[in-house]
Amino acid sequence: MERSEIIIGGDTAGIEWRVPVFRFRGRDSAAPSVYIQAALHANELPGTALLHFLLERLRTAEAEGAIRGDITVVPQANPIGLAQYHFGEMEGRFDLGSRTNFNRDFPLVALAGRDTLLEKLESRSAADRLKRMLLHTALGADLVLDLHCDDESLQYAYIDDAFWPEAADLASTLDMEAVFLSDGESTAFEEAVGHAFKHQGGDKLKTVPGRLAITVELRGRRDVYPDMARRDADGLWAFLAGRGIVTDPAHKAKPYAGPAVPLDNIEMVKAPEPGTVLFHRGIGDEVKAGDLLATLIVRPGEAGGTLAVTAGHDGLIATRCSARHARRGDDLMKIACREATRRDRKPGTLED
Structure with missing residues (x-):
């Protein structure tokens, strides 16, 4: 050597x-x-x-x-x-x-x-x-x-x-x-x-x-x-x-x-609003479209102060963020899906 x-x-x-x-x-x-x-x-x-x-x-x-x-x-x-x-x-x-x-x-x-x-x-x-x-x-x-x-x-x-x-x-x-x-x-x-x-x-x-x-x-x-x-x-x-x-x-x-899936089939699950993240599903879980993935506590202590985050497609949860507070637009999960999740993805990486 x-x-x-x-x-x-x-x-x-x-x-x-x-x-x-x-x-x-x-x-x-x-x-x-x-x-x-x-x-x-x-x-x-x-x-x-x-x-x-x-x-x-x-x-x-x-x-x-x-x-x-x-x-x-x-x-x-x-x-x-x-x-x-x-x-x-x-x-x-x-x-x-x-x-x-x-x-x-x-x-x-x-x-x-x-x-x-x-x-x-x-x-x-x-x-x-x-x-x-x-x-x-x-x-x-x-x-x-x-x-x-x-x-x-x-x-x-x-x-x-x-x-x-x-x-x-x-x-x-x-x-x-x-x-x-x-x-x-x-x-x-x-x-x-x-x-x-x-x-x-x-x-x-x-x-x-x-x-x-x-x-x-x-x-x-x-x-x-x-x-x-x-x-x-x-x-x-x-x-x-x-x-x-x-x-x-x-x-x-x-x-x-x-599975081997193109990047167009990766659903990037993002936080629609800032809040405390309560995950309901973990990495390795198979999910269906509409399944509850996480709850965001966006207005703590208030009635109706939570927001549900659901899966847009069937697929496998490949990644999850470790942070338990998300800013608006932060990535929460990547789901490897069986179909294209969007048509407007630009060539290149999924994240910065």
Whole structure:
């Protein structure tokens, strides 16, 4: 194993950020290569825990000669966000300096333009340099996994149509309960990787066999436990074995049995008014149109001071917010539905 660091000079004097990078060299040049990172949103730590245990297993595999393809692992990809606390709580998702989501504004380049990402780095902000160097590193691999989590959530993933159903093996080994098929039209890290994979000269490719770029949502932010992380690490190991990146004679493939729905089929349940949230249904529940999802106490103590929030469509509750007070328009739930929930969704991500 090789350990190196991506070094990011700060935007003010005396500050420097270091991102540890772990590399395992495969013994078979024909085997696929993989890049895996976690905690790009610095406060989303289930992936960091998973990769800690996966790295233990990879070191053992290396000693046994069981690593066939090159593996690059970045278990904590965002030291800038990791250090940004506001009133005692880590922000993690948004850069306090620019108010920009750490998982947005990645440059969209063709695969042949990979090295342009490193041009004029000295003139760019620390956050922009971090994004460019992570993306440059990732584009050296065939398969790219970006490990995130939601607020309160099932295990699910965002997967570009171009990589489905080939990516069903990852959905299976990680026991995902849903897959959201994305359109690849944002500047998030995974979609910037997908953009490069689909632009390899000539027309945009509709499918990219042998390539992969996925955002994995490892349940909720509080789901950071040793047994859970080890189980997820075993799932990711099984994916690597199935793809021939590591050798494991005991590996047995299994089909993915969960739903795979386009983003147009995701009902974003929002708070119509501000109030205290009383949830009636939880993640993993199947609901019917009209079912009561939550009650908002909008005028505490007053007769008729509550407001019912109901499901607009049949589907599976995939996520739920952990906050128990909502502002007007806040997201309360995501429901994976069997039909399109709206016709006016703009291409791109579901949330900022």
